[in-house]
Amino acid sequence: MKISSRGRHTLQFHLSVVFLILVLSVGTLIGWLAYSRMNTVITEASANLFNLTSTEAVAGLGRLYAPAELAVEVIARQEIVRAETLEERLANLPPIAGFLEQAPSLSSIYVGYDDGDFIMLAPTPDEVSRRSFSAPDETAFVVQSVERDVGMEPRGRFVFLGPDMERLGEDERQSFAAYDPRIRPWFERAQAANGQVKTSPYVFFTKRNLGQTVALKVPGTSATVGVDITLNTLAETLRRQRVTEHAELAVFGRDLGMIAHPDETKVVEMRPPSATGGAPELGRLSAVQLYGTSLPDVAKAAVEAGVTSADDKTLTDRLSIHGEPWRVQVSPLKIRGSTPYYLAIAVPEAELMFHARELLHQGAIVIGAVLLIAIPITMTAARLVSKPVRALSAEAEKIRRFDFSDPIEVNSAIIEIDDLASSMHGMKSAIQRFLDINDTISAEKDFDRLLHTLLREMGGIVGAERGAIYLISDDLTYLQPAAVMDGAPQSLSAHALEALPGPFRKACEDRRAYAAPVSGEDLSICGGDPSAAENPDRNAVIVPLFNRTGILIGMMALVREELGDGSLVRFVDALSGATAVALETRQLIASQKALFQAFIRMIADAIDAKSPYTGGHCARVPELTKMLAEAAHDADTGPFADLKLSEDDREAIHIAAWLHDCGKVTTPEYVVDKATKLETLYDRIHEIRMRFEVLKRDAWIAYWEGVANGGDREALAEKRDTELEGLDADFAFVAECNEGGEFMSPDRVERLQDIAGRTWTRTLSDRIGIGREELNRKNEVPEPGLPVDEPLLADRPEHILKRRPDDLFTPDNPWGFKLDQPEHLYNRGELYNLSIARGTLTDEERYKINDHIVQTIIMLSRLPFPQHLRHVPELAGGHHEKMDGSGYPKRLTGAQMTPVARMMAIADIFEALTAADRPYKKGKTLSEALKIMGFMVKDGHIDGDLYDLFLTSGVWRDYAARFMKPEQVDDVDIDTFRPKASAAA
Structure with missing residues (x-):
């Protein structure tokens, strides 16, 4: 209940009446005592003492x-x-x-x-x-x-x-x-x-x-x-x-x-x-x-x-x-x-001043007596003031703790306190509304929903029934409709900045919220019906939105059917800055994510385009990984019933899958595409062929020299033919070894050594007209005098390319790599390469190919990922690890790998087995691929639970429908491939 104005007085009046009396009384008494006694005490004390x-x-x-x-x-x-x-x-x-x-x-x-x-x-x-x-x-x-x-x-x-x-x-x-x-x-x-x-x-x-x-x-x-x-x-x-x-x-x-x-x-x-x-x-x-x-x-x-x-x-x-x-x-x-x-x-x-101090002590006693008299008076006055002040203090403490749950209901006979309570109530409501709107804006991640949320919240503040948000065009010349309040016409037109009606243009020029009467065509801009009946109280609150650099990014128009409180317009104007920053931030985040996604796809496409043998690998593995991750997310039973993906998790999986082979940009094409044992940037079998050609010419020259010197033509011809047949047979053997199709048994390696024992004569310097690096390698040994006899096949010092110190990984490297690194970066020795037991790759070249996953981890770990993407390097870098710990590059066991990393390993293997765009192999059928993967489960290479989920969820079938050729899709009985079924059998 309100107290009448006649019974109320100001806080200043109450405090002044009480404390002026006390201060004047005590001050007068102390001053009189001090003045009358001080000089006397000092003089008497000094004279007496002396x-x-x-x-x-x-x-x-x-x-x-x-x-x-x-x-x-x-x-x-x-x-x-x-x-x-x-x-x-x-x-x-x-x-x-x-x-x-x-x-x-x-x-x-x-x-x-x-x-x-x-x-x-x-x-x-x-x-x-x-x-x-x-x-x-x-x-x-x-x-x-x-x-x-x-x-x-x-x-x-x-x-x-x-x-x-x-x-x-x-x-x-x-x-x-x-x-x-x-x-x-x-x-x-x-x-x-x-x-x-x-x-x-x-x-x-x-x-x-x-x-x-x-x-x-x-x-x-x-x-x-x-x-x-x-x-x-x-x-x-x-x-x-x-x-x-x-x-x-x-x-x-x-x-x-x-x-x-x-x-x-x-x-x-x-x-x-x-x-x-x-x-x-x-x-x-x-x-x-x-x-x-x-x-x-x-x-x-x-x-x-x-x-x-x-x-x-x-x-x-x-x-x-x-x-x-x-x-x-x-x-x-x-x-x-x-x-x-x-x-x-x-x-x-x-x-x-001892006596003077005694005087002061007496004065203090007098003051204490005066205060004892004044206490009841003071407490009576303070009681009138303290109760509402304590209540307001408690409310202020709640505001300090951001507790805005209860309204402020404090009445006081003191005008200032009563007014303060009303002001605090309004402030509390405004702050609560402001925080609610900011929380709503901050929590909303979808840009379209954010626009409608802003319209709804701002409209609720000013009491608007219609409203619309416009965003600036890319060329900064048009305002384009982006959202309209529910119940308003859904089709709005774009408006050029230069042709905006007066109130809208004024708000943009003044750079503040502006309220003005609105009707007709102007009403339609705000999302209203231009044919609505005239209402003299109808007005629009126009809120221009400027970003942090002061550039107009949009405009909000709200229509209310009655005159509103001017303070609400100022409140909306205060919120407009946060609104504009929220819009700009969402736009920037969306743009940055779009740019990042495009950048990721560009890297993946570049890797696939780099070699004809990878094809669409970088595009298909992400799809298969995400399909398997969603299957795990949807599982209600089994080992993955507790695995639930958030939107941040899905984004991390998407990025990690697309970048899982980004390290391949560092792998030379001639290593990946090496088709023969002697191939580098070109196939060095041609150099060896020319040496055989030289020896065959030498056989003919020896024959004609013998004839010219009167030798037995038939004996010389027989010797020549035998020499030529042996050279042809030896080169055919070398060429066969170069293809890498057969296993190099010890007797085949021994024959290579015998062929290498033959020499040919070089008369030209091999240290002119070559690159600096090759020349430096050759200069490690002195150049022999010309002409010089050289082996037909040889491992020379210049064939060794040394590894740089920064390519070496110590056991305590920060990435935790556990790799058996070859001593050299490359060994291009002819005998060394031709003696490869299986395939065409040396240990150094095989390590270089496997090194792509090392480079992937290093490259990704150096990127400043936000907090929710910090584990992208771990997800992308684990798809070559094996459950038994025999994988690379960290030799992790299944318990040390995240479920997503194990999913990506399955996706990488299945895509590689079924890919039909590899020029060097034919894509396997579904049953063939699933059978091979079943063996890999038994060997402890891939996760048996995930593979079982891969089969039972039908992910393999969905993938085959999207990415495999019809002739590869054959009939499959998944029970024959399931690890658990096999174990039961």
């Missing part, structure tokens, strides 16, 4: 220096500052050792004296430190001493003390005696200052790590107390303050020398090998990199901005590094008794 880090760095320095400052003040009041010998000084060390045990940041405590003496106490808390001093394993402290007595060389000693300050041993270390505290910076600064001093960070002489010295000149004494502190704890403080993954922190001096960095390897650097001694030196701030941007740039900017002045200024900046913003701050760190240090901090701004 201030906290600076405060912690100052506190760390305070914690670092406090133990050292206290130790210096306390030690300055100890007796050690007044002790003059090593023993006295060692006695005052236990209180001092307590400072080293309580403050791990203290590296060592020492006292330097104005006379150059020096004593230092250093802890050895681990194995590494003990090894560095070469101390015993139990050593807890090492005392390093330098004593300078007046008049004596300085003395350097290492004393090793245990945990309870017991003495474990000592070593003379004369290399240490060179150490003079009076030239060290800490001593010099303390001497010049009034109170404690702190040196700049430096690399300790003994331990090679970075630290500072807190020193104090003890008033009223010659001693100066020093305490070394390491800066490792400051580096640890910086590491703890590295709150983000990519934050960089560094403490440096005014000269950019590194004081502390989370990565201690960047604080102390080894000098290059070229530097003196390779001693370590203080690292430079340039070693610290921010993704490729160095902190020195920030530090220099801080110095230039006056950060190191007394104003205690802090430099804060915002840098862009690789397109990413960074927050940077350089702050001064004031140290009592020392020049200021500076703390540089650089943090990616993105890593400072």
